[in-house]
Amino acid sequence: MAENAFLGIDVGSISTKAVIIDESNTILAQEYIWTEGNPIGAVKRLLGHLEKQFDRTAWQIVGVGATGSARRLVGSIVGATVVKNEITAHAVGTTTFHPEVRTILEIGGQDSKIILVENGIAVDYAMNTLCAAGTGAFLTSQARRLGIEVEEMGAYALRSSHPTMIAARCTVFAESDLVHKIQMGHPREDIIAGVCRAVVSNYINNVGKGKKICSPVVFQGGVSKNEGVVRAFEDLLKCPVLVDEIGHLMGAMGAAILARRSLKRTVFDFSVGNMDFITRERSCGGCSNNCEVICVYRDGKMIDFWGNRCERGAAKLGGELSENSRG
Numbered sequence: 001m002a003e004n005a006f007l008g009i010d011v012g013s014i015s016t017k018a019v020i021i022d023e024s025n026t027i028l029a030q031e032y033i034w035t036e037g038n039p040i041g042a043v044k045r046l047l048g049h050l051e052k053q054f055d056r057t058a059w060q061i062v063g064v065g066a067t068g069s070a071r072r073l074v075g076s077i078v079g080a081t082v083v084k085n086e087i088t089a090h091a092v093g094t095t096t097f098h099p100e101v102r103t104i105l106e107i108g109g110q111d112s113k114i115i116l117v118e119n120g121i122a123v124d125y126a127m128n129t130l131c132a133a134g135t136g137a138f139l140t141s142q143a144r145r146l147g148i149e150v151e152e153m154g155a156y157a158l159r160s161s162h163p164t165m166i167a168a169r170c171t172v173f174a175e176s177d178l179v180h181k182i183q184m185g186h187p188r189e190d191i192i193a194g195v196c197r198a199v200v201s202n203y204i205n206n207v208g209k210g211k212k213i214c215s216p217v218v219f220q221g222g223v224s225k226n227e228g229v230v231r232a233f234e235d236l237l238k239c240p241v242l243v244d245e246i247g248h249l250m251g252a253m254g255a256a257i258l259a260r261r262s263l264k265r266t267v268f269d270f271s272v273g274n275m276d277f278i279t280r281e282r283s284c285g286g287c288s289n290n291c292e293v294i295c296v297y298r299d300g301k302m303i304d305f306w307g308n309r310c311e312r313g314a315a316k317l318g319g320e321l322s323e324n325s326r327g
Contacts, residue, residue, distance in 0.1 A: 002060040007050075007268060008256025009043065009078065010089065010249075011035060011070040014109025014136065015222060016042040017252040020054055020061065025096060025257060029053035030249060039070040040277050043077055047273035054270075061268035065089070065255030076296045076304035077277055081264035086251055091115050091122035093254030094218055097244060102214040105233065105241070106250075107203065107223035109136040114207050116214075128207045135199075136223045142178060142195050146188060150226075157193040157228025164194030174198050196228035200236055215239040220247030275299055284308055 005028055010017045013035060020029040031049040035042045065082040066075035067089035075083040084092075094104050095117060104115040112135055116124040136150075143150040157163075164186045167177040174195075181191055204213075217239060223229055224243045233241045246253065276299050284291045286308075293307040 002056070002058060004062045005054075005059040006063040006065070006256045006260040007061050007078070008065045008089075008252040008254065008259060009046070009067070009074055009080075010086075010251035010255060011039045011042065011066070011068040011074045012108055012251075013069055013111070015248075016046055016068075017249050018046050018050055019246075019249055019252045019256050020050060020059075021253070021256045021260065022059070023260065025253075025260075027246070027253075028055075028059060030246075030252075032248060035070075039073060040077060040279070043074055044273045047078075047270055051270040051273075056270075062265045063256075063259035063262060064266060064268055065257075065259035065262075067251050067255040072304075073279065073294075073296065077298075078272055079266055079268065080259075081266050082255065082258045082262050084255065084258055087113065087115060087122060087125050087127075089251045089254030089258065090220070091117065091254065092257050093250040093252075094220065094244075095120045096253075096257055098216065098218050098242065101216050101218045103217045105203070105208075105217060105219045105224075106221040107135060107199070107219075107229070108221045109140075111135060112203055112207050112221070114203075114211055114213075116211060124211065126207050126209075126211065128203075136221070138174070139195065139199060139223065139226065139229075142175070145175075145178070146182075146192065148188075148192075153192050153196065154225070154227035154229070156189045157196045157226075158231065160187070160189040160193035162190050163197050163232075164190045166191075166194040166198040174202075193228055193232075196226065197232040197236075199223070199229055200232040204236060213237060216242060218242045218244065218247070220244060220250045222248050224248065281307075286310070 005020050007020050016035045017032050019027050029050045031046050064078050064080045066080040067084050071083050101117050106113045113127045115122050140150045164181050167173040219241045224247045278297045280295050282293050284293050289309050291308045293305050295302050295305040
């Protein structure tokens with residue numbers, strides 16, 4: 001008889017992550033891919049990769065958790081039993097593996113967040129989606145400008161003994177200052193170390209502004225793999241910063257753990273990856289609010305919708321997707 005397993009999916013603007021775990025939170029399968037502006041396509045590709053790793057003779061997925069910026073859409077597609085925001089998912093995942101954690105730092109491709117924890121419970125948080133200077137996208141663009149791969153930045157930064165001062169107030173100032181320092185002849189490793197420090201300084205001054213950052217500190221998200229940024233955090237915070245080897249998957253892990261804890265159960269089938277999904281924005285028209293509602297169709301039939309502020313027009317949104325609305 002197959003044992004229970006649980007799937008967690010985290011779909012962000014840059015990357016899409018997933019894990020399948022057992023009752024003991026042991027990872028049975030994992031995957032990390034680029035979203036490429038197409039969350040539905042990313043989830044389909046993700047499920048294809050996971051299916052190849054997963055032993056369906058020994059395990060049966062009975063719970064599915066979804067998180068990330070496209071969590072509602074993805075939850076509808078995969079029939080999620082739990083849909084939670086990123087703060088909750090990251091907090092649950094991190095405190096499960098690091099119960100003593102007090103501060104969670106997270107930097108992704110296009111946004112960043114900080115979560116403060118007391119006694120294993122998230123008590124405060126902040127997010128930043130406005131300034132790219134404190135995100136992975138900024139590091140990627142500067143690596144391209146410097147003619148190296150973004151994955152190489154950490155090694156360069158660690159070789160620096162005199163990091164170049166780079167303005168960190170915003171992307172425009174930082175890029176302008178970077179060009180100026182290049183023209184002045186600063187060594188490449190010093191400039192890269194300075195860029196890493198600029199990311200951390202921007203993060204602390206914007207995302208962490210007014211927050212009391214207490215140790216133990218756990219750093220996660222794709223940028224946590226950059227050793228130069230990790231060192232910059234340790235230098236500025238004056239404390240060790242722990243990077244979990246699955247830190248880039250922690251949102252998905254949290255979603256999977258929440259699915260495991262939930263009483264809701266499902267019978268998940270990987271064939272969902274072969275189904276045809278379409279999203280459409282429709283005007284409800286049920287009342288004066290005239291809400292713009294997001295509708296999700298599977299093989300032409302609506303399976304979910306959201307964005308309506310009342311239920312008056314819900315019945316009008318049902319039915320099949322007409323040919324002239326398929327686009």
